[in-house]
Amino acid sequence: MSDNLTLPAQQSPAGASAEPLLTVEGLTKHFPIYGGFPIKRKVGAVQAVDKVDLTVGAGESVGLVGESGCGKSTTGRLITRLLEPTGGKITYAGHDITHASRRELAPIRSEIQMIFQDPYSSLNPRQTVGTIIRSPMEVNGIEPAGGREKRVRELLELVGLNPEHYNRFPHEFSGGQRQRIGVARALALQPKLIVADEPVSALDVSIQAQVVNLLQKVQQEMGIAFLFIAHDLAVVRHFSQRVAVMYLGKVVEVGDRDSIYNRPRHPYTHALLSAVPEVAVDDEPEDRERIRLAGDVPSPIMPPSGCRFRTRCWKAQDKCATEEPPLVRLSDSREGHLTACHFPEEPTTEARDEDIVLDPGLKALEDENAGTD
Amino acid sequence: MLLEVRDLHVEFRTRDGVAKAVNGVSYGVDAGETLAVLGESGSGKSVTAQTIMGILDTPPGKVTGGQILFEGRDLLTLKEEERRKVRGAGMAMIFQDALSSLNPVLTVGDQLGEMFTVHRGMSRKDARAKAVELMDRVRIPGARERVRQYPHQFSGGMRQRIMIAMAIALEPRLVIADEPTTALDVTVQAQVMDLLAELRREYRMGLILITHDLGVVADVADRIAVMYAGRIVETAPVHDIYKAPAHPYTRGLLDSIPRLDQKGRQLYAIKGLPPSLTRIPPGCAFHPRCPMARDVCRTDVPPLYEVTDAPSERGSACHFWRECLHG
Incomplete structure (x- = not known):
């Protein structure tokens, strides 16, 4: 060895x-x-x-x-x-x-x-x-x-x-x-x-x-x-x-390593990155965004119409249900960084003003606890 | 202290000889505290938990020494009947694989309700109502309808919530979660871990979280105990251990995680393999893989030294913890 x-x-x-x-x-x-x-x-x-x-x-x-x-x-x-x-x-x-x-x-x-x-x-x-x-x-x-x-x-x-x-x-x-x-x-x-x-x-x-x-x-x-x-x-x-x-069977975002991990645009990539528990070695305060999706991945037998992520997405609008977003380079993305989203996110993984917690149960539990503390 | 494990020893009789799975483990958990027990497969972390719960298979397993004090009572001296009362009401366990831990031929309502009919002597109707309430509490949408469904009709994340519901049903003082999210996807894992952390706060339960994932530990635990070859090699508050590990094994584990600032470079890898439990090396069990090993490590088993240089309460089972901490 x-x-x-x-x-x-x-x-x-x-x-x-x-x-x-x-x-x-x-x-x-x-x-x-x-x-x-x-x-x-x-x-x-x-x-x-x-x-x-x-x-x-x-x-x-x-x-x-x-x-x-x-x-x-x-x-x-x-x-x-x-x-x-x-x-x-x-x-x-x-x-x-x-x-x-x-x-x-x-x-x-x-x-x-x-x-x-x-x-x-x-x-x-x-x-x-x-x-x-x-x-x-x-x-x-x-x-x-x-x-x-x-x-x-x-x-x-x-x-x-x-x-x-x-x-x-x-x-x-x-x-x-x-x-x-x-x-x-x-x-x-x-x-x-x-x-x-x-x-x-x-x-x-x-x-x-x-x-x-x-x-x-x-x-x-x-x-x-x-x-x-x-x-x-x-x-x-x-x-x-x-x-x-x-x-769900689609490539939603592709790019060089730095683009995907530091400048992601697709909401799903944001959610995925924020869900990974990270070992913080340094003293730096937690400055990552926090996104908690609701539910599980839908069944690939009957995938949602339009954008497949829309059922768990916090930015979903009517357009997402009817039109499938093409995998394209967005205006302020780098060369070779393609995203399939109608309403892309900002290219950063830093903490937002407010956490996105879509899980209704978790949200309620947090609010309860915040009230009693 | 809610639970105190003192110098626990557990062995297994196998065809290859006696496997020493747990060799003098001591740890404690307070009410409302989360202790993470971290270790690779075969480190004895799950066997310790099974012994605390009293669900160790005997034989081949055998407790050969030590005490498990739960609210001051030594569980190892209790009769099986009394221990059963402690399980469920006093302490409960969440397993890794929810699908195989749930009974596939009973509805989830029956399984949740059983907790109340057996331990609290409730009628089936009242128990059913309690089951719905519990499913609501772990935020399973549409609890009233889903209470009649079978485990296979739930997704992995929802099944793990049912396991959690079952564990908290009788509001135990201590919950042991054995790799609760290992079988789940990351986005679902995050939901379940958050749920567990919030419930622990709500009920002020002690929580023992057994895992091999350093990342999961960092987010939720207060204290951490690192196990290797059936021993605790280091124990410390979470943030201290990540900042400055005082044992070479912990240091090796931390360095072998791919990190953002080191992409593309070679990862640090701990050389060799974890030892076989039937042939644990003499002296410090980690010495064949340790970059700092010296002669004394091959002969003398290091006790869990108190790390005196640190501001918080820490321990390290390394003869040269001072060097490791500062080097």
Whole structure:
């Protein structure tokens, strides 16, 4: 578990290039719901992902954040083509792979890899670590110089595991070590894009930092592009150059890290940021805004008309129910910072004159207590 | 002091040997105070709470020493029947996973009402009315109609509110919340934490908040106790601990959180893994992972030293707490 890993420089240095590696346009995934008797008919659809636009440049790390059920994992699975899109277009390095067949996908599969959330269920318990890391090379018929076994040992060392543990089984490793095995497997084919779906959320706090550092090292030194899917805003902020915020199957705001975290415009981004409990290390008084939304995310089977956030939004007006706001650059936003809102917020996260507490119960409770104190 | 845990020891008999889950934990909570118990999985934070509640599985678990004084009475010497009376009316617990803690085949009204029929001997009708009142109190919209619904008809945040309602039903003096918001989304988590904090103020309950999330703790707790390998390694008022930790483990945890002012840089990572509870290292259990470890750490178990340099009441189980505090 050395902290000083040396990685071979593989590709051109990191940094967003002019031509995006991956472009997603209008990506849509509806899961049909069947019902009725005696003949099952389609009675509705879970609109998990609806017209999502996203780009990932070569060597760039893009964060995808949102609450559970917002479609961020589905988006990741569509991009890796583990799921078949209902509509839209996925372009990878100039090729349209939206509906590519197995054969057409074969050469691209090795370039797009995935790291899964649960290090316990994503490794086959009956295979040794060596077999697990070697199989992608076997499947894709890749014969690295010096043989596959040597490459596996190199990979194990690279992710900070003992190469001698080649013949051990997954159950002999801890959660953090297993996640390292998952990373080694994803690196086995020298990918250009890694989709990491909540790679650290199943790990303990002291182990999370180890894995985040490993991923960051891999990303920066090998120039691999990352789509980093997570609900933990602090980890995403640490890891990503650009961030996209999803709500109920839609991207509501996207921009560079600084724009999203310090100059957010969409009310949902404001609410999300203000809900994250932050460790205040310094003496500075609490000067963050406080927003408490009411209720939960609505069902994606019958999403609200117009803007999907309007049912929980404090700025919602009639227009929000009838017109869906387009994802556009607002007048005083920076280049590349797009927001889908008719009535955007001020670009600051500083405390407001008055807290926004939409939860009627919480509001009443606070007023009561304020009265008695 | 409302609750005082003194030198508690709990063991589990497992196939790999005896797992020492809790090794001499002492802490206390006053009425109206919030104590946060912070630790990673396997640190013994939940086992301590289960022992206080008297819901520890025995066997394999076994309390091998210590006292749990609740309003002056040692709970560990009480008969099971008497302890049951303390549970519910005296102290209550909120669990992490509300869905599996609620009975799926009973309506939430029945489950809330049960508190009153069992403990207070109320009629079913009166209990039902009480259930509606409770659901109103935790601000579940449309309580009168929803009281007849089953747990699966509620969302995650609403279910956790029902758990909270059940816990506060008999107005206990102490509530133990074991990772109450870990399974919830951030926006819902914020609602639930605020609700809990407000209810605690309203009823002047003592609250023990068990969590692994340093952020959640910072917002609501008065005092904090950090646990590692079944021991308390540091205890202090919340703000002091964040400003200047007096134990290298606490310091490591704080440094490993991604922060705004350090974006892009490498995170500090505590090396290695938490120890197995069947083979806790001799001396200070943290020494194999500690950047400050010296010979004495490998042999002598550090007691919880009083941190005398600090203006407030603090303790640290590190031989070199002074160095850690000032360095």
